[in-house]
Structures are given as structure tokens and as C-alpha cells.
């Protein structure tokens with residue numbers, strides 16, 4: 504029984520590792536490594552009876568090369584051709600026909616770049632508020648979470664967007680970490696999947712914040728306040744971090760990341776055969792804390808306090824604090840790549856206004872309406888968004904100047 508459980512866990516991690524390889528395809532300096540791993544993964548999948556044709560393997564390597572070359576040029580890639588990536592069904596592990604499955608998924612979740620003009624037409628007269636996830640959205644997925652740096656181009660594009668639209672980043676990272684990565688003062692930051700928000704001090708609807716209080720960290724004069732609905736769990740979280748470090752220290756490749764109000768257990772560099780034992784160890788820690796639960800992200804297990812608060816709540820909270828609680832003409836736009844972003848997608852859907860956009864190069868079950876393939880497409884989208892305002896801003900200035 505335990506063996507069966509472990510081998511299905513091992514299969515799952517192999518599939519995730521295969522997807523990780525796709526995630527890693529944006530990193531130019533890792534290109535060779537990625538290609539080598541693909542060969543390795545190709546072999547492992549072959550051992551599992553998941554043979555893939557060498558033609559499709561070649562096609563995937565060519566696709567990696569094409570993408571990295573494009574990124575090298577560092578230009579607006581909004582017009583680049585979308586190539587269907589390599590894929591196996593994450594539920595069944597069966598190889599799937601790449602072009603057909605990806606293309607039919609894109610029909611249901613059209614490219615936000617291709618749909619840009621239409622989206623902006625609908626947005627006319629409405630106030631766009633931009634929400635972004637960090638990892639896998641603003642920065643490419645990499646092996647070492649401490650090295651998930653945002654490019655200077657992305658930073659400049661984000662700065663441009665934030666100049667014209669209220670902009671917030673809602674990340675699973677600790678707020679300090681994501682602030683340190685992004686380094687921009689004109690955006691709002693929410694860390695720990697929205698459980699740690701630095702927001703404007705405008706009173707929020709009681710329905711959004713519940714009984715949770717805000718704190719002005721810099722005294723009365725502060726222009727921002729802290730909202731931390733999971734504060735009471737901090738001592739337990741510290742215990743959990745220590746316990747996880749202790750219990751997993753013998754498993755090669757594990758990384759424990761203290762994200763403030765939640766904890767990440769990274770297994771991206773753990774050998775597939777060790778995943779089962781790691782999962783058991785993590786579960787045995789979480790079982791000791793009934794007020795916590797386990798969730799899964801991209802090759803990461805996350806321990807979170809069981810409070811009714813997620814990225815969706817954080818989005819609503821920020822809209823309120825930004826002064827849009829009763830506004831019918833606000834248009835939230837959320838771009839994210841991971842499972843926790845689905846909570847924000849759902850909120851936008853239920854509001855019946857706004858654009859939930861998923862970043863994915865593989866078909867996925869999602870509540871998002873639009874898609875972008877990877878962070879390079881996110882960059883193109885942000886550049887277009889900023890340019891749109893810049894253009895209308897300068898034409899208005901010209902008009903005013905000439906009259």
C-alpha cells in the first residue's frame with residue numbers, strides 16, 4: 504500500500520519535473536542544462552512506458568532555442584508566433600498531441616496579446632487596476648528560489664505600468680522578499696499569498712477585512728498600513744519552520760523557505776525516488792498543527808494557516824483600500840501562473856468585470872479567461888499597456904499645448 508502510494512508520488516514528481524523543464528526554458532544560461540535534463544527526463548519517461556517520439560523531442564528543443572533566441576533580442580515579442588509546447592497529460596501521464604491540445608486550449612483561453620485591442624476597447628472609460636503574481640509571472644521559474652530575479656526590462660515595464668495604473672503584486676513569497684526582488688516604490692506589495700499586505704490607509708468595507716485590524720507601521724503620518732490577518736499564527740509558523748528543517752535535512756535537494764505567514768518546502772531538486780518520503784515527513788509535521796494545512800504549487804509544498812484568506816481576498820481588500828469598493832467602472836486585471844492565483848481569477852469572474860490572465864505554456868484547468876505563454880509575453884503585455892496610456896497622455900498634452 505505504502506509502496507503503491509510512493510510510486511504514484513514518484514510518477515507525479517517525474518511529471519512535475521518534466522513540466523519544470525518547460526518552465527526552465529526561458530533561462531538562456533541554463534539552456535544546455537535544460538536540454539540535457541530533457542534527455543534525462545525523456546529517458547525516465549521512457550522507462551515508465553511514456554515514450555515520446557524523437558521528432559517531438561527535437562521539436563521541443565528547437566522550441567527552447569527559438570524562445571531563448573527571442574528573449575536574447577530583448578524586444579517586444581508581442582508578434583512572435585505561438586508554438587505549441589511539449590506535454591504529457593498531468594493526470595494520466597499519457598503523451599498528448601501537442602498542437603491539437605494546446606491550440607484548442609488557447610481557443611478557450613485566447614492570448615491576451617492577440618486580444619489586447621479588444622480588451623482595451625472594453626476597458627474604455629473604466630479604471631484598470633493591475634494585479635500581478637511574482638514567480639513564473641514576472642520572473643522565470645528557476646531551480647534556486649533565491650535566484651528568481653526579475654530582469655531590468657521587466658522592472659522598467661512594471662514601473663511604466665504603475666505610473667498610470669494602480670498596481671499591486673500578490674505573491675506567495677514573504678512581503679520583504681518580493682519587495683527586495685521588485686525594488687519599485689510605486690507598487691503595492693502583498694506577501695504570503697495575500698496574508699501580509701501593505702496598502703493605502705483608506706478604510707475598507709467590514710465585509711472584506713472581517714475582524715482583522717490594520718496597523719500603521721510608521722506611525723500616524725504613514726501613507727500605508729499593514730494588514731496581517733494571520734498574525735496570531737506567527738509563533739507556530741516559526742516552530743513549523745524549525746521542525747521541517749530538522750525532519751528533512753537528510754533529504755538531498757530540499758529547501759525550506761520561510762515566507763512569513765506560510766512555509767514553502769521546495770522539492771524541485773529532490774530526486775524523484777525521495778519525494779514520497781519527503782511528502783510523508785512534511786505531512787507528519789503538519790498533522791501536529793491542526794490549524795494549518797498543506798497546499799501544492801510548482802514543485803513546492805506549502806504549509807499555510809487555515810484561515811479564510813487567499814489571493815482572491817487580498818485582491819478585494821486592495822481594491823477596497825484603493826477606493827474602488829463600490830465602483831462599477833473598475834476593471835481588475837490579474838496575471839498569474841500558479842494554483843494560488845486561481846483564487847484571484849475566481850474573484851474577478853464572480854465580480855463579472857475584469858481580466859483574469861493565466862501564464863502557461865501548457866493546457867491547464869483554469870478559471871482564467873485569457874492566457875500568456877511565459878514571462879516574456881507578460882513583459883510584452885505590460886509594455887503595451889504602459890504604451891497605450893503614454894500615447895493618450897502625450898496626445899492630450901499636445902492638444903492642450905496647441906490650443
Ligand SMILES: O=P(O)(O)OC[C@H]1O[C@H](O[C@H]2O[C@H](CO)[C@@H](O)[C@H](O)[C@H]2O)[C@H](O)[C@@H](O)[C@@H]1O
Nearest residue numbers: 637638644645646648651674675767801802803
Ligand atoms: O505566488 P508566487 O509569487 O508565484 O509564489 C509561489 C512560490 O514561488 C516560489 O517558488 C516557485 O518559484 C521558484 C523560483 O523560480 C521555483 O524554484 C519553485 O519551484 C517554484 O515553486 C517561491 O520560492 C515559493 O516560496 C512561493 O510559494
